[in-house]
Amino acid sequence: MLDQAQRLRQLAANNENKDRARIITVTSGKGGVGKSNFVVNLAISLQQMGKKVLIFDADVGMGNDDVLMGFLPKYNVFDVIFNNKKIDDVIITGPSGVKLLPGGSGLSKVEELTNKQRESFIKQLEDLKGFDYILMDTGAGINRSVLGFVACCEELIVLTTPEPTSLTDAYSLVKAISHFKIKSSAKVVINRAIDEKEATLTYNKFNNAVSNFLKLKLDYLGSIAEDRKLVQAVRNQQPFMVSFPNCDAARDVNKIASKLIGSENAEQKSGVQGLFKKIFSIFS
Structure with a gap:
C-alpha cells in the first residue's frame, strides 16, 4: 500500500510539473537593440531543441513579435x-x-477588470498547458509596466548592445530593478557584437559598474554577432532561425538556448494561469 501511495504521489507530482513553465522576462533599457527579434528567435531555437514555448508579447504600446513572425493578428x-x-x-x-x-492594449486596462472577468479569463487559460518556457517580451525603457512584468517572472534577461547609450540605459533599468528590490539577479545578453572579444569586454564593463554600485548579481548568458542576414530576415518578416539557420546570429542564439536548458531548475515554476494571476495582482 505504501509503495502504491508513493507511486501515486510521484505521478501527481509529474503531472503537476508538466503544467509548469519557466517564466523568463526579456527586457532592455532602450528600444532598437533587437529585443523582440531575440525573443522570437530564442523561442524557435528552444522549440527546435524539443521544448514547448509560449511567447507573451507584453509590450503594451508597440508589440511587434507578430510582425517578426510574419503574422498580423486580428485579436489580442x-x-x-x-x-x-x-x-x-x-x-x-x-x-x-x-x-x-499578443498582449496589446488589454494589458493597460487590467485595473478596470471585474472579478468575474478575471476569473473567466483565468479559466480560459486552463487550455494552455504543457509549456516548458514562457518568454515575456516587454516594452523598452523604465516604467511601471516594464517593472511590473519583471516582477512577474522567475528569471530576467537584459539585452544590450556595445553602444554607450544602450549600456547607459540598461544600467538605469537594472538600477531601478535593484532600487525597488524587484530582482536580486539577472542574465545579460550582448547583441550586435563585432566578435566575442568585444562582447566579453562589454559585459565586463557593465558587470563592473553593476557590482560596484548596485546590489544585483549578473550572469553572462552570451552574445549575438552583428549579422547582415539578421537585417535581411527582418525585412522578409521571417525569423533568421528559419530563413538563415546556419548564420552567425543563429548559431549564437542556439548557444544561448542550450545554456538556458542546461541551467533548468525544477523549483519556482508556474503555468500560464499562475503568470496572469501575478499580473492581475501587480497591476490592479
Whole structure:
C-alpha cells in the first residue's frame, strides 16, 4: 500500500510539473537593440531543441513579435477579456510550433477588470498547458509596466548592445530593478557584437559598474554577432532561425538556448494561469 501511495504521489507530482513553465522576462533599457527579434528567435531555437514555448508579447504600446513572425493578428488579450473571444482565437502558432499570445492594449486596462472577468479569463487559460518556457517580451525603457512584468517572472534577461547609450540605459533599468528590490539577479545578453572579444569586454564593463554600485548579481548568458542576414530576415518578416539557420546570429542564439536548458531548475515554476494571476495582482 505504501509503495502504491508513493507511486501515486510521484505521478501527481509529474503531472503537476508538466503544467509548469519557466517564466523568463526579456527586457532592455532602450528600444532598437533587437529585443523582440531575440525573443522570437530564442523561442524557435528552444522549440527546435524539443521544448514547448509560449511567447507573451507584453509590450503594451508597440508589440511587434507578430510582425517578426510574419503574422498580423486580428485579436489580442484585450479581446479575450472584454469582447468574449476564445483564447484559441487569439493564440498564434508560429515557426516550429512556437505559440504567440499578443498582449496589446488589454494589458493597460487590467485595473478596470471585474472579478468575474478575471476569473473567466483565468479559466480560459486552463487550455494552455504543457509549456516548458514562457518568454515575456516587454516594452523598452523604465516604467511601471516594464517593472511590473519583471516582477512577474522567475528569471530576467537584459539585452544590450556595445553602444554607450544602450549600456547607459540598461544600467538605469537594472538600477531601478535593484532600487525597488524587484530582482536580486539577472542574465545579460550582448547583441550586435563585432566578435566575442568585444562582447566579453562589454559585459565586463557593465558587470563592473553593476557590482560596484548596485546590489544585483549578473550572469553572462552570451552574445549575438552583428549579422547582415539578421537585417535581411527582418525585412522578409521571417525569423533568421528559419530563413538563415546556419548564420552567425543563429548559431549564437542556439548557444544561448542550450545554456538556458542546461541551467533548468525544477523549483519556482508556474503555468500560464499562475503568470496572469501575478499580473492581475501587480497591476490592479
